[in-house]
Amino acid sequence: MFGNFDLDLIWRSAPYLFREGMTFTLTLTALATVGGVIFGTLLAMMRLSSYKWLGRVAAGYVNLMRSVPLLLVIFWFYFLVPYIGAWLIGSATPIQVGAFWSCVITFTLFEAAYFSEIMRAGIQSISRGQTFAGYALGLNYWQMMGNVILPQAFRNMIPLLLTQTIVLFQDTSLVYVLSITDFVGAASKIAQRDGRLIEMYVFVALVYFVICFVASRLVRRLQQRVAIIR
Amino acid sequence: MNYNWNWGIFWQTSPDGSGTYLDTLISGLGWTLSTALSAWAIALVLGSIIGVIRTTDSRLAVGLGNAYVELFRNVPLLVQMFLWYFVLPELLPSAMGAAIKQVPPPWGAFVPAVLCLGFFTSARVAEQVRAGIQALPRGQRMAGTALGLEPAQVYRYVLLPMAFRIILPPMTSEFMNIIKNSSIALTIGLMELTGRARSMQEFSFQVFEAFTAATILYISLNVVLVFGMRWLEKRAAVPGFVGPSVSGGH
Numbered sequence: 245m246f247g248n249f250d251l252d253l254i255w256r257s258a259p260y261l262f263r264e265g266m267t268f269t270l271t272l273t274a275l276a277t278v279g280g281v282i283f284g285t286l287l288a289m290m291r292l293s294s295y296k297w298l299g300r301v302a303a304g305y306v307n308l309m310r311s312v313p314l315l316l317v318i319f320w321f322y323f324l325v326p327y328i329g330a331w332l333i334g335s336a337t338p339i340q341v342g343a344f345w346s347c348v349i350t351f352t353l354f355e356a357a358y359f360s361e362i363m364r365a366g367i368q369s370i371s372r373g374q375t376f377a378g379y380a381l382g383l384n385y386w387q388m389m390g391n392v393i394l395p396q397a398f399r400n401m402i403p404l405l406l407t408q409t410i411v412l413f414q415d416t417s418l419v420y421v422l423s424i425t426d427f428v429g430a431a432s433k434i435a436q437r438d439g440r441l442i443e444m445y446v447f448v449a450l451v452y453f454v455i456c457f458v459a460s461r462l463v464r465r466l467q468q469r470v471a472i473i474r
Numbered sequence: 475m476n477y478n479w480n481w482g483i484f485w486q487t488s489p490d491g492s493g494t495y496l497d498t499l500i501s502g503l504g505w506t507l508s509t510a511l512s513a514w515a516i517a518l519v520l521g522s523i524i525g526v527i528r529t530t531d532s533r534l535a536v537g538l539g540n541a542y543v544e545l546f547r548n549v550p551l552l553v554q555m556f557l558w559y560f561v562l563p564e565l566l567p568s569a570m571g572a573a574i575k576q577v578p579p580p581w582g583a584f585v586p587a588v589l590c591l592g593f594f595t596s597a598r599v600a601e602q603v604r605a606g607i608q609a610l611p612r613g614q615r616m617a618g619t620a621l622g623l624e625p626a627q628v629y630r631y632v633l634l635p636m637a638f639r640i641i642l643p644p645m646t647s648e649f650m651n652i653i654k655n656s657s658i659a660l661t662i663g664l665m666e667l668t669g670r671a672r673s674m675q676e677f678s679f680q681v682f683e684a685f686t687a688a689t690i691l692y693i694s695l696n697v698v699l700v701f702g703m704r705w706l707e708k709r710a711a712v713p714g715f716v717g718p719s720v721s722g723g724h
Contacts (some may be wrong), residue, residue: 311650311696312689313657316668323681327477414550421661428553432491441560449549449557456548 252449260295265430266451272426273413277351280412281405284359284396289389291364297460307359315418322422323349340406343386347419355412364403366397367438410459414452427451475683476500482682484687485722495674502670503691505580509587509656509666514649516592526629528604546597551658554594558586559662582662585658602644608638622696639710646703650696667691 290302326338378388417428435444484496528539563571618628660669671688
C-alpha cells in the first residue's frame with residue numbers, strides 16, 4: 245500500500261511545485277479576487293440601481309455565469325473570446341493575451357457573478373435611512389455610495405468574500421484542462437514523467453487541505469472581529 | 475474575423491460513427507444527468523446522516539462529522555477526482571485494484587466520478603442539514619422529548635420534516651452545483667456534455683457551434699430545475715416559515 249511511497253520524490257519536486265505551480269495559482273487567485281470584487285460590486289450596484297434595464301442586464305449576466313459549469317466558461321474564454329474580441333475591433337487575427345491573462349480574465353468575470361451576490365446582500369444590509377441621510381447632507385450618488393454605503397457593506401461582507409476567495413483558490417485548479425502549470429498542473433507533469441501518481445496527488449491534496457483549512461479558520465476568527473456592534 | 479460558420483454541423487456524422495454530432499451531444503447530456511442523479515442520491519443520504527450526527531449531543535460524533543465536512547471541503551474537486559480515479563485503486567488490495575483498473579469505459583470513469591461527486595456534495599449537504607436543524611427553535615426538540623418520543627423519533631417526526639423544508643432553496647443550488655460539477659469528470663475521461671462539446675470542437679473545428687450548443691443545454695437544464703424546485707417549494711411550504719438565504723459557493 246504505502247510501502248513504496250516515494251517521499252524523496254516529493255522532497256525533490258516540492259521547490260519546483262511551489263516556485264512554478266503555487267506562484268501561478270496564488271497570483272491568479274489574488275488578481276481574480278481583486279478584479280472579481282470590483283466588477284462584482286459594480287454588478288451589485290447595477291442590480292440595485294433605479295434603472296430597471298441596467299438591473300436586468302446585470303441579473304442576466306449573473307444568472308448566465310451561475311448556470312454554466314466553470315470548465316465550459318474556461319473553454320469559452322480560451323478558445324472563443326479571442327475570436328469575439330477580434331471581431332469587435334475588426335481585426336483579422338484572433339486577439340491572444342496568453343494563457344495566464346486568459347485565466348485572469350476568465351476567473352475575474354466568472355467569480356464576479358458570485359462576488360456580486362455577496363455584495364448585493366451587503367449593500368442591502370445597510371439601512372435605507374443611511375442613503376437618505378447621505379443625500380440629505382448633499383452628497384451625490386457616487387459620494388454616498390463610496391463614503392457611506394460601500395465601506396460598511398464591504399466590512400460586513402469581508403468574511404463571506406474571503407470564504408468565496410478560498411473557493412476561488414480551489415477552483416483555479418481547473419486551469420489544468422488548458423495544460424497550464426498551476427499547482428495541480430505542475431504536480432501532474434511530474435506524476436506523468438515519473439509514473440508516481442499516488443505520491444504527487446496525495447501531496448497536492450494535503451497542501452490544498454492545509455492552506456484552505458488554516459485560511460477558513462482565520463476567516464472564522466476574523467468574522468468575530470469585524471462584526472459591527474449595533 | 476475569419477471563421478467558417480456551419481450550424482449544419484450538428485446533422486453531420488461524428489467520427490465515432492454512433493450518429494450525428496447532435497446525437498453525441500445529447501448522449502453527453504444523458505451522461506451528465508446520470509452522473510449527477512446517481513451522485514445526488516449518495517450525497518443526499520450520506521449528507522443527511524452526517525448532518526444529523528453533527529446536531530447530536532455526543533461530542534465525539536459531532537467531532538467526526540465536522541472532520542468529515544472539513545476533509546471534503548478543503549480539497550479542490552479536481553484533486554479529489556484524481557484521488558478517486560488514480561490513487562484509490564493503488565491503495566486497495568492489488569487484485570481488487572487491478573480489477574478496478576480493467577473496468578471498461580465508460581463505467582471505469584463513471585463509477586469514480588459518481589463516488590467523488592457524491593462524497594464531495596454530501597459534505598455540503600451535511601452543512602445545510604445541520605444549519606437547517608439548528609435554525610429550528612430549540613423548543614421543538616424539547617417538546618418532542620416531552621411528548622415521550624425517542625431521539626430518533628424526534629428527528630424523524632419533528633425536526634427533519636421542518637429542516638428539509640427550510641433548506642430546500644440551498645439544496646436547489648447544491649443540485650445545480652452537482653450538475654455543473656459533473657463536468658469535471660471529463661478530466662478522468664468521462665464523456666459527459668462538456669467533454670462531448672470539447673471533442674466535437676477538436677474533430678470538427680466548429681468551436682462556436684459546439685460550445686454554444688453545450689451552453690444552451692446547460693441553461694435549459696437549469697431553467698427546468700429552477701421551475702421544478704419552485705413548484706416543490708410551494709407544495710412543501712409551511713405557512714409562517716421561510717428558508718434562510720444562502721449566497722456564495724459553487
